[in-house]
Amino acid sequence: MSSNEQSKPKSGLFSKENRKLLADPFNMQNPVTVQVLGICSSLAITVKLQPAIVMGVSVLVVTAFSNLITSLLRNLIPNRIRIIVQLVVVAALVIIVDQILKAYVYDVSKQLSVFVGLIITNCILMGRIEAFALGNTPWKSFLDGIGNGAGYAVVLIVIAFIRELLGSGQLYGYQVVPTDWYLNPETGTGFYSNNGMMLLPPMALIVVAIIIWVQRSKFKDLIEK
């Protein structure tokens, strides 16, 4: 055990400091909109809500447990192979998550295809392990992992909500826009049509940009000098 980290008086499980670990990644330290990590997957799998939610939960589980495991091992890991050890921990968790998805939510796992495997390369994971879990106690690291995973999941769900609503007129697979609104070229009735652009990755990037814009105009501290 390194001597400096345990010297402070023991704080409660959900002390103010620990709550901050959970809450910060939702807004002021959001991994996607503030740190701009994990953008690739947030463009690729946000066409519909269901895969976005499954992906968000998968990343949350992997960040939480990889942080926890690495933090438990932090005083045992030889410094020279620490990145390899982190990768092994993350990769093992991702493979387990992938296998579970294949067994229990097969359709979603097909939609997510390679992106579950690519959770390994998501910078949020290695970033949190290297920056936080290696130097903090297991419980704090676990909370930090949950916070960051949830911060990522929330952004994914917001993007998917906008894209599925405007792109397919549905939410979680259920038709939301009334079907009689749709423009019917044969009868000439209706006035609405889905925005096909919303289904393509470029629109996801624009949606992310709009979220970042709204967030920064609300919280001026986030604007770069």
Added chain:
Amino acid sequence: MDINSNKYTYLFSIVMVVIVAAMLSYAAIALKPAQDANIELEKKQEILSSINVVVQRDSAGPAFDQYIKQSLVIRNGKIVENPTQPAFNIDLAAAVSQPLETREVPLYVANVGGKEFYIIPMRGKGLWGPVWGNLSLEKDGNTVFGASFGHKSETPGLGAEISTVLFSGQFVGKKILNGSNFVSIAVVKGKTSSEHEVQGISGGTITSVGVQSMIQDCLAPYIEYLKTFGSAVAPAPVSADTLTAEVSSL
């Protein structure tokens, strides 16, 4: 012990790898039955979709039993009696790599609303990976009743379009025989000019050609059997022993 010594580093790596390997093997073995069940249901779902029976994956099992009346194994245009494995378990990927004469392939006989249909599963090569599909024929063994296609990794928007109804819907009503000659169904550029052609996909030429040769190749072993439907006389089943004898004498 110094955690930065070489000895410790090696020891740590070895222990870590063994523990992780054991965990992953356990997860893979424990979850295999559930995963296999999903794959089997998906296969049933795809077979049913070629006779326009669209079901959710969860209900594909009972629906398959309801519509599929018979699963036959065909070799060289004849029914194999007492096949070594049931038709549903045949690994098509392995089967299509065998020569036509010895290839054992499944044929599903479906009954929808009192009408009989014959479903032929297919497998071939696309641009980036395997493509597959199911083609259902009407009782005359010639007219296509429906088709469905799938792919592993064709380009979205181009080759991947083969799995859309826009592509597979074209096959309905097409014919695979001309008189008693097997002509298959070609996937062509631009307008189609006969009942043996469907339109390919712009920008997906290699996938389209792959589908064409898949249909040609996968229908071939059934043709002699299908031809017998025109005269409405089913050939007498041939036992596996006589077939082997016939094949070896070829």
